[in-house]
Amino acid sequence: MAGFTGIEWAPGQLRHALVSGTTEMLPPDAGTPAVSRSVHYGLFLAFEGIRFFVRRGAGGLEVVFVNLPRNLERFREGIRYNLDHPQHELVPTADRLVELFLGYLGHERLRPFVEAMARDGAQGYLRPFTVDDDQSIGVTFPADPVIRIVAARYTSYLGEPFHGVTIPWLVRAVGVNGTGRLKLGVNYLLSVKAVQAARQVRPDATTALFLDDHPERPARDRLITEWDTSCALVALRGGRVVRIPDSPLILPSVTVRGIAALLARDGVAVEERDMSYGELVDRALAGEVVTVASIGTAGILNRCTSLTLLGDDREELGVLRADPDADTYAALGRARAAYWDVYRGEVEPPEGMAVQVYPL
Secondary structure (H helix, E strand, C coil): CCCEECCEECCCEEEEECCCCCEEEECCCCCCCCCCHHHHHCCCCEECCEEEEEEEECCEEEEEEECHHHHHHHHHHHHHHCCCHHHHHHCCCHHHHHHHHHHHHCCHHHHHHHHHHHHHCCEEEEEEEEEECCCCCCCCCCCCEEEEEEEEEECEECCCCCEEEECCCCCCCCHHHCCCCCCEHHHHHHHHHHHHHHHHHCCCCCEEEEECCCCCCCHHHCEEEEECCCEEEEEECCCEEEECCCECCECCCCHHHHHHHHHHHCCCEEEECCCEHHHHHHHHHCCCEEEEEEEECCCEEEECCEEEEECCCCCEEEEEECCCCCHHHHHHHHHHHHHHHHHHCCCCCCCCCCEEEEEC
16 A cells, blocks of 8 residues: 655654643654544544655755645644534634644754754655544544644655556545545545455555546446545646546645646646546547556655556456656656755746745
């Protein structure tokens, strides 16, 4: 399954209580009560993934984010979804979240960690998440909602080559509930189950491609949504890519916006539209699909080596095999490199990528 390699966690985590407003630094392995609604029922489990880069500027260490306001908006939406209406006033403002992030990364306990990141040019991953610290298993909204913040450096996520399988018989989220567009713990069990199903088809599969929430319809008529833990970008011959638009079933990806902007600047035509599974199958079998890329915070962009296409009765319709010699395939690789170089300050960001730099 998709995962991190070379990961090293920061030596501490931050706890911010929404009711009292208190903030404290905890040990990196600090836990939460075993009798918590979050542990037993998944209530008040929302999270965010934020890429960052630490560098040494003229005034000392500084941390670089790209399109951070979109991460903050997504995280605040996830928190709000998990709270009762009267509790919505507890949701921190975007500015307050930035203060918490900077207070955490700039804390003296993390100083050696972030200094080493700046020295090594390492990739950084910030993971704020929510949990109910109230000692109760009542099936109610949280009584002691808190935000925890942890950070890590790592080498890669998912990586290439990787193999995927389409799983039409499982549904990641149901649009009417509005959970598919949020980073909630309730969405990810199905992601793991889908990859499990993919490995029964192909043992070396690491990802599964989901279709929409209408399994009663023929698979060919349904729409492509996401990979199990990332957004999908379909690369076609002739310098074109199809970006699946945001919807209640799809997480509004922060990374895909930047990748699309970089591709457009490189002369690649980016079409934002729905794509039916039937269209993907037909184009793949006709040799028109170069690859289906995985786009996400941690991995940025990875190009699928092969995608096994299954039908309604789990029969194999064919296999989409990537074409590394295609111009569009190379353009995706350039976009991935440029995306990270924007953080380093080595590439000018295109329109659609906003860089935020803060002193630590």
